[in-house]
Amino acid sequence: MYMEEITKLICITCPKGCTLEVQRDGDTVLKVEQGCKRGHEYARRELVDPRRMISSTVKITGGEHPLLPVYTADAFPKPRIPDLMTALRKLGVKAPIRMNQVVLADALGTGINILASRDMPKLSR
Amino acid sequence: MPIKEKYDVVVIGSGPGGLAAAIEAKKNGAEDVLIIERDVEPGGILLQCIHSGFGLEVFGKDMPGPAYAQHFISDALTAGIELLLDTMVIDITPGRRIFACGKHGGLIDIQARALVLSMGCRERTRAQIRLPGTRPAGVYTAGTAQRWVNVEGYMPGRNFVILGSGDIGMIMARRLTLEGAKVEQVLEVMPYLTGLTRNYVQCLMDFGIPLHLSHTVNRIIGNKRVEAIESIQVDERWQPVPGTAQVVPCDTLLLSVGLIPENELSRKAGVKIDPITAGPWVDDGFETNVPGIFAAGNVVHVYDLVDWVTEAGYAAGRSAAQFALREREKERRHIPMIAGLNVRYIVPQAIDKENLKEGDIRLQLRVTQPLEKLVWIEISDGENSITRKRAPYARPGEIITLTIPQRAYDQVAKAGQLRVDVTKR
Numbered sequence: 001m002y003m004e005e006i007t008k009l010i011c012i013t014c015p016k017g018c019t020l021e022v023q024r025d026g027d028t029v030l031k032v033e034q035g036c037k038r039g040h041e042y043a044r045r046e047l048v049d050p051r052r053m054i055s056s057t058v059k060i061t062g063g064e065h066p067l068l069p070v071y072t073a074d075a076f077p078k079p080r081i082p083d084l085m086t087a088l089r090k091l092g093v094k095a096p097i098r099m100n101q102v103v104l105a106d107a108l109g110t111g112i113n114i115l116a117s118r119d120m121p122k123l124s125r
Numbered sequence: 126m127p128i129k130e131k132y133d134v135v136v137i138g139s140g141p142g143g144l145a146a147a148i149e150a151k152k153n154g155a156e157d158v159l160i161i162e163r164d165v166e167p168g169g170i171l172l173q174c175i176h177s178g179f180g181l182e183v184f185g186k187d188m189p190g191p192a193y194a195q196h197f198i199s200d201a202l203t204a205g206i207e208l209l210l211d212t213m214v215i216d217i218t219p220g221r222r223i224f225a226c227g228k229h230g231g232l233i234d235i236q237a238r239a240l241v242l243s244m245g246c247r248e249r250t251r252a253q254i255r256l257p258g259t260r261p262a263g264v265y266t267a268g269t270a271q272r273w274v275n276v277e278g279y280m281p282g283r284n285f286v287i288l289g290s291g292d293i294g295m296i297m298a299r300r301l302t303l304e305g306a307k308v309e310q311v312l313e314v315m316p317y318l319t320g321l322t323r324n325y326v327q328c329l330m331d332f333g334i335p336l337h338l339s340h341t342v343n344r345i346i347g348n349k350r351v352e353a354i355e356s357i358q359v360d361e362r363w364q365p366v367p368g369t370a371q372v373v374p375c376d377t378l379l380l381s382v383g384l385i386p387e388n389e390l391s392r393k394a395g396v397k398i399d400p401i402t403a404g405p406w407v408d409d410g411f412e413t414n415v416p417g418i419f420a421a422g423n424v425v426h427v428y429d430l431v432d433w434v435t436e437a438g439y440a441a442g443r444s445a446a447q448f449a450l451r452e453r454e455k456e457r458r459h460i461p462m463i464a465g466l467n468v469r470y471i472v473p474q475a476i477d478k479e480n481l482k483e484g485d486i487r488l489q490l491r492v493t494q495p496l497e498k499l500v501w502i503e504i505s506d507g508e509n510s511i512t513r514k515r516a517p518y519a520r521p522g523e524i525i526t527l528t529i530p531q532r533a534y535d536q537v538a539k540a541g542q543l544r545v546d547v548t549k550r
Contacts, residue, residue, distance in 0.1 A: 010322055010323065010325075010326045011323070012323035012326050012327045013323075014181055014323075015178070015181070015321050015323065015429070015430060017321055017322030017323045017326075052327060052331065053177045053178075053187065054303075055175045055176045055177055055189050056175070056303060056304075057175065057275060057278075059278075064165065064166060065276050065277065065278075066277065066278045067275065067276060067277070067278045069175035069189060069190075069191045069275060071175070071177055071188075071189045071192075078331070081303070085303050085304075085305075099191075099192055099195045100192075117175060117188075117189040117190075117191040117192045117195075118168075118172070118191035118192060118194070118195045119195060119198075119199075
């Protein structure tokens with residue numbers, strides 16, 4: 001049976017926030033209207049495997065601040081975000097740290113690394 | 126780091142606007158560039174904006190705020206831009222003199238050939254939106270909470286209501302939720318979302334946080350600590366709609382109700398402020414009405430994308446460098462006139478040596494003491510005589526006029542200064 005449905009999605013790829021119309025048959029995306037190439041990729045994935053860029057912090061000692069901002073190197077599976085937060089809360093690192101240094105490799109077995117968002121030099125005092 | 130007395134370009138603030146301006150000024154020929162920053166590290170507000178979404182326009186890729194800042198911080202340091210941290214600028218003059226203080230050396234007094242204002246903006250507070258109710262702890266601006274949660278490691282509460290659907294408010298709603306707090310609702314007085322649509326999707330919708338448009342806080346409830354807020358629907362004139370008040374229990378209210386460019390310093394220097402933007406009036410080179418004072422970033426108007434702040438900073442930095450180089454050229458051509466023996470003053474106080482190519486330059490002076498005898502009035506470069514004339518006497522009450530002859534150009538051009546002495550023959 002051919003069941004075509006149209007789902008409307010707001011694209012979060014860039015600040016424009018285009019509304020995408022996705023024609024699909026079950027999990028098979030037939031056509032995406034509006035938006036750009038990156039938006040269409042987003043729409044195809046959003047319906048079957050939604051992912052988000054996640055930023056958070058981990059504890060750090062020896063730096064200017066008690067927290068080091070970190071981010072996912074790639075968009076992270078949405079259902080596993082709470083588990084990721086739990087894992088990050090347990091993590092602690094030591095200064096010095098360089099931007100884009102891996103602070104947690106292959107987070108929860110997703111193959112996605114967690115990277116430092118900035119340098120955090122070791123404080124001399 | 127020893128601070129010089131004079132810089133080609135001084136930038137106030139090391140956020141994205143200031144960093145871009147400094148880097149571009151250096152690239153465009155400014156030799157000494159100094160950034161003065163009141164925080165202990167450069168980067169500005171980006172350091173607490175740990176979410177991603179920055180850099181798509183400038184770098185063609187999405188990165189978190191601290192990473193975006195890091196690129197420019199590293200570039201600034203590589204370019205040899207001087208950074209004066211933990212230092213607060215307290216006054217600037219229309220002549221681009223800067224007074225600052227900090228732990229690095231008491232009162233600092235610096236002259237800038239060109240000055241770039243990039244002080245950013247401040248959040249509107251509870252007092253500025255006149256929120257009724259009690260005054261308990263637990264009412265904060267969203268940016269303050271952002272700093273605590275993302276940089277300092279404090280959670281300001283457990284159950285939040287956020288007033289304002291601007292980007293900071295929505296981003297904080299997500300952040301607090303990820304950190305285990307409950308965000309009860311986001312209220313927006315306007316009938317539409319005031320932040321980016323994508324933030325509504327990924328910050329509120331993703332976490333099931335309700336957004337109530339055309340709603341505001343009617344009053345705050347609680348004595349020592351916020352216990353609840355009363356929300357209310359408003360009509361198109363922001364008037365409360367009777368019968369729509371609802372008590373929402375919470376322990377913290379965050380305000381994300383607008384940003385105001387921070388221009389106390391600009392006003393001190395006589396910079397004209399646009400009443401609509403609350404920022405300096407600027408031309409297409411980001412120069413203000415005060416020559417040599419430029420402005421870039423959220424201090425001019427509040428941007429929605431940091432990438433545009435960077436571009437504005439680049440433009441301001443280029444203009445500032447050009448201005449500073451013109452100033453340098455003026456200074457190179459200027460030769461100060463020094464009042465020597467028995468001379469009280471000389472007008473003009475300096476000459477543009479290139480004008481000597483065009484013709485003689487006339488000087489006028491007064492002596493300090495009367496000399497009722499024959500005198501020499503002599504112009505020298507400090508060691509060698511350039512020209513001199515005789516006079517039967519010299520009296521303080523009578524101006525003495527003399528000229529630097531055009532033919533002295535070669536000698537004058539080499540001199541660091543010119544000096545006039547009036548002596549007995």
